Amino acid sequence: MQVQQILSQPARVLTQGQREKYFADGFVCVEDIVPNDTLIELQRVTAEFQDKSRAETTSGDTFDVGSGHCAETPILRRLKSPDIQDDAYWSFSTGLMADIAADLLGPNVVFHHSKLNFKWFEASDTVKWHQDIQFFPHTNYNVLTIGCYLADTDMSNGPLAALKGSHKEDLYDQYDAEGNWTGMLSDEDAAGIDMSRVEYMTGKAGSITIHNARTLHYSPASKNPVPRPLLLNCYTSSDAKPYTAHPQPTRNTYKVVRGEQVIWAEHDPRPCQIPPDWSGGYTSIYAAQAGEN
Ligand SMILES: O=C(O)CCC(=O)C(=O)O
Numbered sequence: 001m002q003v004q005q006i007l008s009q010p011a012r013v014l015t016q017g018q019r020e021k022y023f024a025d026g027f028v029c030v031e032d033i034v035p036n037d038t039l040i041e042l043q044r045v046t047a048e049f050q051d052k053s054r055a056e057t058t059s060g061d062t063f064d065v066g067s068g069h070c071a072e073t074p075i076l077r078r079l080k081s082p083d084i085q086d087d088a089y090w091s092f093s094t095g096l097m098a099d100i101a102a103d104l105l106g107p108n109v110v111f112h113h114s115k116l117n118f119k120w121f122e123a124s125d126t127v128k129w130h131q132d133i134q135f136f137p138h139t140n141y142n143v144l145t146i147g148c149y150l151a152d153t154d155m156s157n158g159p160l161a162a163l164k165g166s167h168k169e170d171l172y173d174q175y176d177a178e179g180n181w182t183g184m185l186s187d188e189d190a191a192g193i194d195m196s197r198v199e200y201m202t203g204k205a206g207s208i209t210i211h212n213a214r215t216l217h218y219s220p221a222s223k224n225p226v227p228r229p230l231l232l233n234c235y236t237s238s239d240a241k242p243y244t245a246h247p248q249p250t251r252n253t254y255k256v257v258r259g260e261q262v263i264w265a266e267h268d269p270r271p272c273q274i275p276p277d278w279s280g281g282y283t284s285i286y287a288a289q290a291g292e293n
Contacts, residue, residue: 027210053076108259127286130185163197180291
């Protein structure tokens with residue numbers, strides 16, 4: 001669906017100005033949009049998972065843990081696929097988040113995946129500059145991720161940052177010179193980014209970030225003892241069809257969460273880089289960026 005067609009549909013949650021900003025810049029931050037009772041429930045469930053991760057020694061299907069992770073000082077980098085870990089997460093994915101996705105993707109929305117990323121004080125948890133669509137190419141670029149901060153997030157605890165207008169530019173190469181997938185830009189490409197175009201998305205717990213899958217983004221390491229949990233849900237328009245293996249499918253992958261499935265794919269002529277074949281398993285962006293694969 002074209003931008004003008006999407007914008008001509010009545011909005012469910014976002015203002016017209018927020019929708020226009022998303023299409024102009026490739027991202028938008030909306031502060032304080034999640035109702036308090038929903039937020040409290042998500043925080044409660046998340047605290048339980050943080051606690052459960054103490055029993056893990058290595059990354060697995062549920063937890064992605066950083067080096068130095070142990071029972072006394074858990075360094076949980078990611079809770080994988082929260083949509084299948086607890087109903088509170090899936091209700092959120094199919095509730096407010098799906099309505100917001102429909103405001104930006106059009107009436108027919110498909111769930112792609114979810115993840116819950118943490119940042120911890122003094123852990124080296126910078127997420128380096130990258131674009132998402134090379135991880136999961138689709139026939140068009142109506143693919144986006146909505147992040148919800150579960151704790152207050154300011155410049156000190158690793159907010160998500162994005163480069164204005166990058167979704168309209170060419171995609172970057174996310175392999176290194178030896179042909180290894182790194183899931184990020186080379187140091188040289190990253191050094192060329194015009195930092196005057198970068199916007200940091202900060203906000204209180206319950207604020208959301210929305211970025212298009214072509215938008216260049218990163219997040220700095222946290223310098224604050226307050227952990228930064230960011231609950232991310234990714235959706236596509238149902239006319240955007242995947243043509244590579246899903247990195248981490250769950251029973252909810254490709255479920256229609258708004259509107260209906262369509263049987264005609266829309267094709268965007270702009271090229272997309274193809275990731276490695278992950279049909280046999282995927283680790284995480286952290287592992288790829290740290291060369292752990
Ligand atoms: O957790 C973050 O700050 C960013 C995560 C991200 O960009 C990703 O997982 O693709």
